[in-house]
Amino acid sequence: MPWYLYLALKQLFPTGRRFPFFTAISVLGVALGVAVLIISSSVMGGFGHKIREMTVDTQGDVQVRGDGLIADPAALQVQLMKIPGVVATTPFAEGPVAVIYQLKPQFPGLQGIDPNRIGNVIPLNRYITGGSLAALDDDSIILGSQLAIALGARLGDKVEVYSPLAFEKLRMSKGDEVFLPRELRVVGYFEFGHQALDGSVALVPLRAMQDLYGLGRAVHGINIKITHGLDADVMAERINAALPSPQHLRARSWIEINQDFLFVLQFERNMMFFLLMFIVVVAAFSVTSSLLIAVVRKTREIGLLGALGAKPRQVAACFCFQGFFIGVAGTLVGLGLGFGVLGVRDNIIEIFARITQSKAALLRFYQFSHLPSYTEPSYLVATIIGTIGISTLAGLLPAWRAAKLKPVEALRSE
Amino acid sequence: MSDAILSGRGLAKAYLSGDRRIEVLRGVDLEILPGESVSIRGESGSGKSTLLNLLSGLDTADSGELAWAGAPAHGDARARFLGMVFQSFYLIPEIDAFANVLMAARMLGAPGAVERARAKDLLARVGLAERATHLPSQLSGGERQRVAVARALLNSPRLLLADEPTGNLDEHTGDAVIELLLSLCRETGTALALVTHNVAHAKKTSRQLFLHEGKLSHG
Numbered sequence: 240m241p242w243y244l245y246l247a248l249k250q251l252f253p254t255g256r257r258f259p260f261f262t263a264i265s266v267l268g269v270a271l272g273v274a275v276l277i278i279s280s281s282v283m284g285g286f287g288h289k290i291r292e293m294t295v296d297t298q299g300d301v302q303v304r305g306d307g308l309i310a311d312p313a314a315l316q317v318q319l320m321k322i323p324g325v326v327a328t329t330p331f332a333e334g335p336v337a338v339i340y341q342l343k344p345q346f347p348g349l350q351g352i353d354p355n356r357i358g359n360v361i362p363l364n365r366y367i368t369g370g371s372l373a374a375l376d377d378d379s380i381i382l383g384s385q386l387a388i389a390l391g392a393r394l395g396d397k398v399e400v401y402s403p404l405a406f407e408k409l410r411m412s413k414g415d416e417v418f419l420p421r422e423l424r425v426v427g428y429f430e431f432g433h434q435a436l437d438g439s440v441a442l443v444p445l446r447a448m449q450d451l452y453g454l455g456r457a458v459h460g461i462n463i464k465i466t467h468g469l470d471a472d473v474m475a476e477r478i479n480a481a482l483p484s485p486q487h488l489r490a491r492s493w494i495e496i497n498q499d500f501l502f503v504l505q506f507e508r509n510m511m512f513f514l515l516m517f518i519v520v521v522a523a524f525s526v527t528s529s530l531l532i533a534v535v536r537k538t539r540e541i542g543l544l545g546a547l548g549a550k551p552r553q554v555a556a557c558f559c560f561q562g563f564f565i566g567v568a569g570t571l572v573g574l575g576l577g578f579g580v581l582g583v584r585d586n587i588i589e590i591f592a593r594i595t596q597s598k599a600a601l602l603r604f605y606q607f608s609h610l611p612s613y614t615e616p617s618y619l620v621a622t623i624i625g626t627i628g629i630s631t632l633a634g635l636l637p638a639w640r641a642a643k644l645k646p647v648e649a650l651r652s653e
Numbered sequence: 654m655s656d657a658i659l660s661g662r663g664l665a666k667a668y669l670s671g672d673r674r675i676e677v678l679r680g681v682d683l684e685i686l687p688g689e690s691v692s693i694r695g696e697s698g699s700g701k702s703t704l705l706n707l708l709s710g711l712d713t714a715d716s717g718e719l720a721w722a723g724a725p726a727h728g729d730a731r732a733r734f735l736g737m738v739f740q741s742f743y744l745i746p747e748i749d750a751f752a753n754v755l756m757a758a759r760m761l762g763a764p765g766a767v768e769r770a771r772a773k774d775l776l777a778r779v780g781l782a783e784r785a786t787h788l789p790s791q792l793s794g795g796e797r798q799r800v801a802v803a804r805a806l807l808n809s810p811r812l813l814l815a816d817e818p819t820g821n822l823d824e825h826t827g828d829a830v831i832e833l834l835l836s837l838c839r840e841t842g843t844a845l846a847l848v849t850h851n852v853a854h855a856k857k858t859s860r861q862l863f864l865h866e867g868k869l870s871h872g
């Protein structure tokens with residue numbers, strides 16, 4: 240081992256000292272930063288993962304829409320199924336409606352789905368929290384859980400549904416015709432755990448929706464499930480290439496459809512990561528100041544090293560290595576700490592909920608009793624490289640100071 | 654070309670202090686023969702340390718020539734050619750006495766069994782065999798200076814430069830350190846240049862010099 244590494248290690252772990260205080264504090268400071276980075280980026284990653292999962296679960300992997308209506312969905316579905324990578328397809332029609340229950344109106348988006356085929360594309364059953372998807376027929380409706388609460392409608396209750404077409408009919412008939420809304424029985428609730436969906440979406444069979452909107456056999460689009468593991472964007476490209484162009488159809492992946500939202504998610508995570516990185520920077524500053532003090536305190540010994548034949552860059556390496564070592568050790572300890580905490584995160588939440596008596600609220604607002612966690616490799620790598628890099632930089636200023644010392648002057652200093 | 658182990662000719666050094674120029678050395682000529690011991694005395698501030706720093710190559714002269722063992726002095730050769738002892742001991746506080754001695758060898762490459770054995774032997778010769786694993790903070794001033802002497806001799810230098818090595822020690826301890834220095838140098842055939850205030854110490858060397866007004870003369 241070169242003398243400067245030997246001396247760096249000895250300064251970090253002095254002979255005969257059972258507890259190296261400076262080293263322990265410095266490593267701990269860096270480790271705390273790393274742990275916070277890992278925990279927060281993993282939990283945020285977990286939420287992001289959940290949200291993405293939910294998005295795919297509600298929209299399918301790829302969606303095909305036309306400029307207007309798709310007149311012959313059955314033919315298009317047959318065509319789509321021939322494209323390699325397409326596993327299943329299901330048509331949908333959608334549009335805003337007024338739903339009234341006991342004089343309370345709500346204006347959700349109504350989705351017309353194929354109750355028999357939708358399960359092949361979207362795992363809707365997983366999100367049905369009351370009643371059943373199988374019970375959905377032409378005279379029934381499934382409400383989002385929040386929508387049901389807002390209406391006050393329960394299973395078996397009948398709600399009235401008006402489509403925008405009703406107003407058109409009213410206008411044409413000039414009021415001398417009695418217009419009757421469609422009466423639908425509530426046969427189920429779904430809950431995706433997403434306010435925007437649970438509070439403002441209702442499901443009916445495709446045929447009912449086509450009736451309400453006067454679509455005939457036409458639909459608005461087709462949801463597609465692709466082979467697991469295939470890239471949704473690549474598949475969308477492939478489907479676009481296979482689609483007949485005159486119909487002005489376009490396939491878009493769920494990633495493309497939600498790119499604004501996904502961008503915000505990613506941006507939030509990156510911003511959070513960037514800000515939390517400052518914990519490491521602050522820890523590094525304290526390492527810098529400790530090492531600077533050490534350089535000043537050791538001025539005469541550094542002079543002596545020069546007299547013994549040390550070169551300035553070796554003296555610099557001695558101090559730089561201390562920063563590097565603190566970075567590496569801090570990263571390792573921090574990773575252990577971070578993943579340790581993530582490992583017992585449910586217990587922590589449990590204790591927190593018990594102390595604050597907020598378990599019910601947590602369950603209600605987050606829908607899951609356990610905290611999601613997903614550590615994205617890129618964040619892990621960024622944490623490790625960032626921390627070791629910053630810590631090494633922290634040793635650079637003291638190293639430069641030490642290397643600048645002239646032995647004669649260092650030895651003279653009293 | 655003489656067979657001197659060190660030869661300095663016309664060594665001059667001046668410092669700028671503000672706008673005043675202090676000529677500390679005004680042409681010093683000095684030759685040290687192998688194995689010989691030389692003492693240099695002089696008033697405080699007369700330039701003794703400055704001279705030793707020039708001789709060791711730690712500092713460069715404004716003019717003059719310096720040769721080590723017949724070759725022009727070069728910084729890279731210093732660690733093998735000469736050892737240094739200072740008024741302050743400059744031991745590294747984080748490592749024990751043995752490791753401090755071994756540090757001199759470490760600077761020249763990873764120390765092997767030979768270097769370790771020699772470090773142990775030198776510690777024994779300065780009377781600190783039992784204190785090898787003690788940290789500098791656990792040693793007295795005299796003991797620390799003896800560790801520094803062992804360190805200076807580890808690489809078997811041809812010349813030892815000692816700058817007031819007893820300056821921080823009490824009289825009795827100082828006498829012992831000087832005796833040790835002289836006898837070790839005699840045994841190992843190392844030449845010694847000893848800067849001291851103490852006339853008694855100076856008298857024990859084979860040649861006594863005096864630095865006055867920037868010139869070296871026989872005392």
Ligand SMILES: Nc1ncnc2c1ncn2[C@@H]1O[C@H](COP(=O)(O)OP(=O)(O)O)[C@@H](O)[C@H]1O
Pocket residue numbers: 668669670675677695696697698699700701702703704
């Ligand atoms: N780096 C320096 N800058 C300015 N003056 C110096 C410097 N080093 C030494 N001197 C001056 O040179 C003179 C000789 O110093 P020094 O060699 O340390 O004397 P001695 O060792 O004989 O006591 C003193 O007057 C001191 O103030």
Ligand SMILES: [Mg+2]
Pocket residue numbers: 701702703816817
């Ligand atoms: Mg002096």
